[in-house]
Amino acid sequence: MGTLAAAFAITFSAVVSYVTWLARQHHRLRLRLDALEMAVGAEETHRPKSRAA
Amino acid sequence: MNRNTSVRTIGAWAVGLAVAALFALTGWMVFVFAPREATMGDVQRIVYLHISVAWCSLAGAVAMGLTAAAYLIRRNPAWDRWSQAAAEIGWLCATLTLVTGSLWAHKAWNTWWTWEPRLTAMLVLWVVLGGYFLLRSSIEDVQRRARLSAVLAILALADIPMIIMATRWFRGMHPVTPQMDPRMRVVLLTSLVTFTALFVLLTVLRKRQLDLAARVASLEQKTGIVT
Numbered sequence: 001m002g003t004l005a006a007a008f009a010i011t012f013s014a015v016v017s018y019v020t021w022l023a024r025q026h027h028r029l030r031l032r033l034d035a036l037e038m039a040v041g042a043e044e045t046h047r048p049k050s051r052a053a
Numbered sequence: 054m055n056r057n058t059s060v061r062t063i064g065a066w067a068v069g070l071a072v073a074a075l076f077a078l079t080g081w082m083v084f085v086f087a088p089r090e091a092t093m094g095d096v097q098r099i100v101y102l103h104i105s106v107a108w109c110s111l112a113g114a115v116a117m118g119l120t121a122a123a124y125l126i127r128r129n130p131a132w133d134r135w136s137q138a139a140a141e142i143g144w145l146c147a148t149l150t151l152v153t154g155s156l157w158a159h160k161a162w163n164t165w166w167t168w169e170p171r172l173t174a175m176l177v178l179w180v181v182l183g184g185y186f187l188l189r190s191s192i193e194d195v196q197r198r199a200r201l202s203a204v205l206a207i208l209a210l211a212d213i214p215m216i217i218m219a220t221r222w223f224r225g226m227h228p229v230t231p232q233m234d235p236r237m238r239v240v241l242l243t244s245l246v247t248f249t250a251l252f253v254l255l256t257v258l259r260k261r262q263l264d265l266a267a268r269v270a271s272l273e274q275k276t277g278i279v280t
Contacts (some may be wrong), residue, residue, distance in 0.1 A: 003160055007099045007153045011106065014149055015251070022258055029265045038274040043276070 065258060072132040072254055079240075089242040096160045099153055101241055105248035106149040107175070112217065112252060113143020114178055114209055117185075121206035123201060130267065133199035135207055137189065138259035142252055144182040150175060162226060170223035174215040181209045 083101050090097035116139035124132035154172065155165050166172070185205050192198035220227045233241070273279045 001095050003096050003156050004098055007102055009155045010152055011102055011149050014145060018145055018255065022255075022262060026262050026265070029262065030271055032269050033265065033272070036269065036276060036278065039276050039278055040272065 061261070065254075068254055072214050072247070072250050075243075075250055079244050079247040082240045082243050086236065087236055088236055090237075093161060096157070099157045101244040103150065103153040103157055105147045105244045106153060108245055109248050109252040110143050110146035110175075110178065110211060112249070113139050113141075113146055113256075114182070114213055117143055117182075117206045117209035118213075121203035124203045125145065125207075130195070130199060131264070133203065134260055134263040134267065135256075136203065138256045138263060140182055140185050141259055142204065142255045144186070146248075146252070147175065147179040147182060151179060166256060167226065169227070170219035170225040171216060171227045172225075174212055174219050178209065178212045178216060181205070181212065185209070199225070 079101075083098050087098060087101070089095060117136050120132050120135040120139060123129075124136060151172075154175075157167050157168065158172075185202055186204055189198055189202050192201060220223055220229050
Protein backbone atom coordinates (compact mmCIF):
# COMPACT_ATOMS: atom_id res chain seq x y z
CA MET A 1 0.00 0.00 0.00
CA GLY A 2 2.97 2.32 0.73
CA THR A 3 4.29 1.95 -2.83
CA LEU A 4 0.87 2.70 -4.27
CA ALA A 5 0.51 5.76 -2.02
CA ALA A 6 4.01 6.95 -3.01
CA ALA A 7 3.23 6.62 -6.75
CA PHE A 8 0.00 8.60 -6.45
CA ALA A 9 1.52 11.21 -4.09
CA ILE A 10 4.49 11.83 -6.41
CA THR A 11 2.23 12.19 -9.48
CA PHE A 12 -0.23 14.43 -7.67
CA SER A 13 2.46 16.71 -6.23
CA ALA A 14 4.26 16.95 -9.59
CA VAL A 15 1.07 18.03 -11.37
CA VAL A 16 0.11 20.49 -8.58
CA SER A 17 3.66 21.96 -8.56
CA TYR A 18 3.59 22.47 -12.32
CA VAL A 19 0.13 24.08 -12.23
CA THR A 20 1.26 26.37 -9.36
CA TRP A 21 4.38 27.37 -11.32
CA LEU A 22 2.22 28.08 -14.39
CA ALA A 23 -0.14 30.27 -12.34
CA ARG A 24 2.74 32.24 -10.76
CA GLN A 25 4.45 32.76 -14.13
CA HIS A 26 1.16 33.85 -15.68
CA HIS A 27 0.58 36.40 -12.90
CA ARG A 28 4.13 37.78 -13.24
CA LEU A 29 3.83 38.09 -17.04
CA ARG A 30 0.40 39.78 -16.78
CA LEU A 31 1.80 42.41 -14.38
CA ARG A 32 4.76 43.00 -16.68
CA LEU A 33 2.53 43.26 -19.77
CA ASP A 34 0.20 45.74 -18.04
CA ALA A 35 3.19 47.89 -17.01
CA LEU A 36 4.62 47.81 -20.53
CA GLU A 37 1.27 48.64 -22.14
CA MET A 38 0.89 51.58 -19.76
CA ALA A 39 4.38 52.77 -20.71
CA VAL A 40 3.55 52.48 -24.43
CA GLY A 41 0.20 54.25 -23.87
CA ALA A 42 1.87 57.09 -21.96
CA GLU A 43 4.47 57.47 -24.69
CA GLU A 44 1.79 57.66 -27.39
CA THR A 45 -0.29 60.27 -25.55
CA HIS A 46 2.81 62.32 -24.87
CA ARG A 47 4.05 62.29 -28.50
CA PRO A 48 1.39 64.57 -30.18
CA LYS A 49 1.85 67.20 -27.44
CA SER A 50 5.58 67.36 -27.97
CA ARG A 51 5.04 67.54 -31.76
CA ALA A 52 2.59 70.45 -31.30
CA ALA A 53 5.10 72.21 -29.09
CA MET B 54 -8.21 42.69 -19.14
CA ASN B 55 -10.28 42.74 -22.37
CA ARG B 56 -13.45 40.71 -23.04
CA ASN B 57 -11.61 38.05 -25.06
CA THR B 58 -9.16 37.44 -22.22
CA SER B 59 -12.00 37.19 -19.66
CA VAL B 60 -13.83 34.60 -21.79
CA ARG B 61 -10.60 32.64 -22.18
CA THR B 62 -9.91 32.74 -18.42
CA ILE B 63 -13.45 31.59 -17.58
CA GLY B 64 -13.13 28.86 -20.23
CA ALA B 65 -9.83 27.66 -18.74
CA TRP B 66 -11.38 27.55 -15.26
CA ALA B 67 -14.41 25.62 -16.56
CA VAL B 68 -12.22 23.06 -18.34
CA GLY B 69 -9.96 22.89 -15.25
CA LEU B 70 -12.96 22.10 -13.04
CA ALA B 71 -14.16 19.45 -15.53
CA VAL B 72 -10.69 17.83 -15.47
CA ALA B 73 -10.70 17.95 -11.64
CA ALA B 74 -14.11 16.19 -11.68
CA LEU B 75 -12.69 13.58 -14.05
CA PHE B 76 -9.79 13.06 -11.63
CA ALA B 77 -12.21 12.56 -8.72
CA LEU B 78 -14.08 9.94 -10.78
CA THR B 79 -10.82 8.24 -11.82
CA GLY B 80 -9.62 8.18 -8.19
CA TRP B 81 -12.86 6.50 -7.11
CA MET B 82 -12.61 4.00 -9.96
CA VAL B 83 -8.94 3.16 -9.26
CA PHE B 84 -9.34 2.69 -5.50
CA VAL B 85 -12.95 1.44 -5.16
CA PHE B 86 -14.39 0.19 -8.46
CA ALA B 87 -11.32 -1.66 -9.80
CA PRO B 88 -11.02 -5.23 -8.45
CA ARG B 89 -7.98 -6.18 -6.37
CA GLU B 90 -5.48 -8.09 -8.46
CA ALA B 91 -4.91 -11.61 -7.08
CA THR B 92 -1.11 -11.89 -7.40
CA MET B 93 0.19 -8.36 -6.76
CA GLY B 94 -2.61 -6.97 -4.61
CA ASP B 95 -3.14 -3.21 -4.33
CA VAL B 96 0.23 -2.32 -5.90
CA GLN B 97 -1.18 -3.40 -9.27
CA ARG B 98 -3.31 -0.21 -9.20
CA ILE B 99 -0.13 1.73 -10.11
CA VAL B 100 -0.65 0.39 -13.61
CA TYR B 101 -3.62 2.75 -14.21
CA LEU B 102 -1.37 5.69 -13.41
CA HIS B 103 1.77 4.37 -15.10
CA ILE B 104 0.15 3.56 -18.46
CA SER B 105 -1.71 6.89 -18.50
CA VAL B 106 1.37 9.05 -17.88
CA ALA B 107 3.37 6.93 -20.34
CA TRP B 108 0.69 7.53 -22.98
CA CYS B 109 0.80 11.30 -22.28
CA SER B 110 4.60 11.36 -22.57
CA LEU B 111 4.37 9.71 -25.99
CA ALA B 112 1.58 12.09 -27.01
CA GLY B 113 3.77 14.99 -25.84
CA ALA B 114 6.76 13.79 -27.85
CA VAL B 115 4.65 13.23 -30.99
CA ALA B 116 2.98 16.64 -30.62
CA MET B 117 6.40 18.23 -30.10
CA GLY B 118 7.78 16.62 -33.27
CA LEU B 119 4.77 17.38 -35.47
CA THR B 120 4.50 21.01 -34.38
CA ALA B 121 8.28 21.37 -34.86
CA ALA B 122 7.86 20.10 -38.43
CA ALA B 123 5.03 22.60 -38.91
CA TYR B 124 7.39 25.35 -37.70
CA LEU B 125 10.09 24.35 -40.18
CA ILE B 126 7.54 24.39 -43.03
CA ARG B 127 5.60 27.54 -42.09
CA ARG B 128 8.21 29.46 -40.03
CA ASN B 129 5.42 30.66 -37.78
CA PRO B 130 6.75 31.18 -34.19
CA ALA B 131 3.40 29.99 -32.78
CA TRP B 132 4.27 26.43 -33.91
CA ASP B 133 7.56 26.67 -32.03
CA ARG B 134 5.66 27.67 -28.90
CA TRP B 135 3.29 24.70 -29.35
CA SER B 136 6.34 22.47 -29.68
CA GLN B 137 7.91 23.83 -26.50
CA ALA B 138 4.65 23.49 -24.54
CA ALA B 139 4.14 19.87 -25.67
CA ALA B 140 7.78 19.04 -24.88
CA GLU B 141 7.46 20.36 -21.33
CA ILE B 142 4.32 18.38 -20.50
CA GLY B 143 5.77 15.36 -22.30
CA TRP B 144 8.94 15.57 -20.22
CA LEU B 145 6.94 15.89 -16.99
CA CYS B 146 4.94 12.78 -17.96
CA ALA B 147 8.09 10.89 -19.02
CA THR B 148 9.59 11.62 -15.58
CA LEU B 149 6.44 10.33 -13.89
CA THR B 150 6.48 7.26 -16.15
CA LEU B 151 10.03 6.41 -15.06
CA VAL B 152 9.27 7.05 -11.37
CA THR B 153 5.99 5.09 -11.24
CA GLY B 154 7.56 2.35 -13.38
CA SER B 155 10.48 2.11 -10.98
CA LEU B 156 8.12 1.80 -8.00
CA TRP B 157 6.21 -0.91 -9.87
CA ALA B 158 9.41 -2.73 -10.87
CA HIS B 159 10.61 -2.78 -7.26
CA LYS B 160 7.49 -4.71 -6.25
CA ALA B 161 6.95 -6.81 -9.37
CA TRP B 162 10.50 -7.55 -10.55
CA ASN B 163 12.36 -6.95 -7.27
CA THR B 164 14.56 -4.25 -8.79
CA TRP B 165 14.33 -0.45 -9.05
CA TRP B 166 15.86 -0.40 -12.51
CA THR B 167 16.81 -2.81 -15.25
CA TRP B 168 18.16 -2.14 -18.76
CA GLU B 169 15.05 -3.65 -20.29
CA PRO B 170 14.38 -2.44 -23.91
CA ARG B 171 11.25 -0.41 -23.19
CA LEU B 172 12.70 1.17 -20.03
CA THR B 173 15.87 2.08 -21.89
CA ALA B 174 13.93 3.56 -24.84
CA MET B 175 11.85 5.63 -22.39
CA LEU B 176 15.01 6.83 -20.64
CA VAL B 177 16.40 7.86 -24.04
CA LEU B 178 13.25 9.92 -24.68
CA TRP B 179 13.59 11.54 -21.23
CA VAL B 180 17.24 12.44 -21.92
CA VAL B 181 16.45 13.77 -25.43
CA LEU B 182 13.66 15.96 -24.03
CA GLY B 183 16.07 17.22 -21.35
CA GLY B 184 18.57 17.98 -24.13
CA TYR B 185 15.84 19.86 -25.99
CA PHE B 186 15.45 22.27 -23.03
CA LEU B 187 19.22 22.65 -22.65
CA LEU B 188 19.46 23.51 -26.35
CA ARG B 189 16.68 26.07 -26.08
CA SER B 190 18.22 27.74 -23.06
CA SER B 191 21.68 27.91 -24.67
CA ILE B 192 20.68 29.88 -27.82
CA GLU B 193 19.84 33.60 -27.58
CA ASP B 194 18.68 34.20 -31.15
CA VAL B 195 14.94 33.38 -31.29
CA GLN B 196 14.82 32.11 -34.89
CA ARG B 197 17.98 30.02 -34.62
CA ARG B 198 16.73 28.56 -31.33
CA ALA B 199 13.40 27.63 -32.89
CA ARG B 200 15.05 26.11 -35.97
CA LEU B 201 17.62 23.97 -34.13
CA SER B 202 15.21 22.80 -31.45
CA ALA B 203 12.72 21.86 -34.18
CA VAL B 204 15.36 19.63 -35.78
CA LEU B 205 16.04 17.94 -32.42
CA ALA B 206 12.30 17.54 -31.78
CA ILE B 207 11.86 15.78 -35.13
CA LEU B 208 14.85 13.52 -34.40
CA ALA B 209 13.25 12.60 -31.05
CA LEU B 210 10.31 11.13 -32.98
CA ALA B 211 12.57 8.22 -33.99
CA ASP B 212 12.44 6.94 -30.39
CA ILE B 213 8.64 6.63 -30.33
CA PRO B 214 8.37 3.41 -32.41
CA MET B 215 11.19 1.96 -30.26
CA ILE B 216 9.17 2.56 -27.07
CA ILE B 217 5.95 1.19 -28.54
CA MET B 218 7.44 -1.84 -30.27
CA ALA B 219 10.26 -2.62 -27.80
CA THR B 220 8.47 -5.57 -26.22
CA ARG B 221 7.67 -7.12 -29.62
CA TRP B 222 11.06 -6.50 -31.23
CA PHE B 223 13.36 -7.30 -28.28
CA ARG B 224 11.31 -9.48 -25.84
CA GLY B 225 11.48 -7.32 -22.74
CA MET B 226 9.87 -7.78 -19.34
CA HIS B 227 6.81 -5.69 -20.20
CA PRO B 228 3.86 -7.86 -21.28
CA VAL B 229 3.11 -7.77 -25.03
CA THR B 230 -0.68 -8.17 -24.68
CA PRO B 231 -1.60 -7.85 -20.99
CA GLN B 232 -4.64 -9.83 -19.82
CA MET B 233 -7.11 -7.76 -17.82
CA ASP B 234 -10.45 -8.11 -16.09
CA PRO B 235 -13.15 -6.14 -18.05
CA ARG B 236 -13.63 -3.80 -15.06
CA MET B 237 -9.89 -3.13 -14.99
CA ARG B 238 -10.05 -2.21 -18.68
CA VAL B 239 -12.84 0.30 -17.97
CA VAL B 240 -10.76 1.89 -15.20
CA LEU B 241 -7.69 2.04 -17.43
CA LEU B 242 -9.69 3.63 -20.24
CA THR B 243 -11.17 6.24 -17.84
CA SER B 244 -7.70 7.01 -16.51
CA LEU B 245 -6.35 7.41 -20.06
CA VAL B 246 -9.17 9.82 -20.95
CA THR B 247 -8.59 11.83 -17.74
CA PHE B 248 -4.84 12.14 -18.22
CA THR B 249 -5.27 13.00 -21.91
CA ALA B 250 -7.65 15.82 -20.89
CA LEU B 251 -5.09 17.05 -18.35
CA PHE B 252 -2.33 16.85 -20.95
CA VAL B 253 -4.35 18.91 -23.47
CA LEU B 254 -5.36 21.47 -20.83
CA LEU B 255 -1.79 21.96 -19.54
CA THR B 256 -0.36 22.18 -23.07
CA VAL B 257 -2.92 24.82 -24.10
CA LEU B 258 -2.31 26.83 -20.90
CA ARG B 259 1.46 26.69 -21.33
CA LYS B 260 1.18 27.69 -25.00
CA ARG B 261 -0.93 30.71 -24.01
CA GLN B 262 1.65 31.63 -21.42
CA LEU B 263 4.44 31.40 -24.00
CA ASP B 264 2.34 33.68 -26.27
CA LEU B 265 2.12 36.15 -23.40
CA ALA B 266 5.89 35.93 -22.80
CA ALA B 267 6.50 36.59 -26.52
CA ARG B 268 4.24 39.66 -26.35
CA VAL B 269 6.13 40.93 -23.29
CA ALA B 270 9.47 40.37 -25.03
CA SER B 271 8.28 42.21 -28.15
CA LEU B 272 7.01 45.18 -26.09
CA GLU B 273 10.26 45.26 -24.12
CA GLN B 274 12.15 45.47 -27.38
CA LYS B 275 9.80 48.17 -28.71
CA THR B 276 9.94 50.35 -25.59
CA GLY B 277 13.53 49.58 -24.63
CA ILE B 278 12.36 48.87 -21.07
CA VAL B 279 14.02 45.65 -19.94
CA THR B 280 14.18 44.42 -16.36
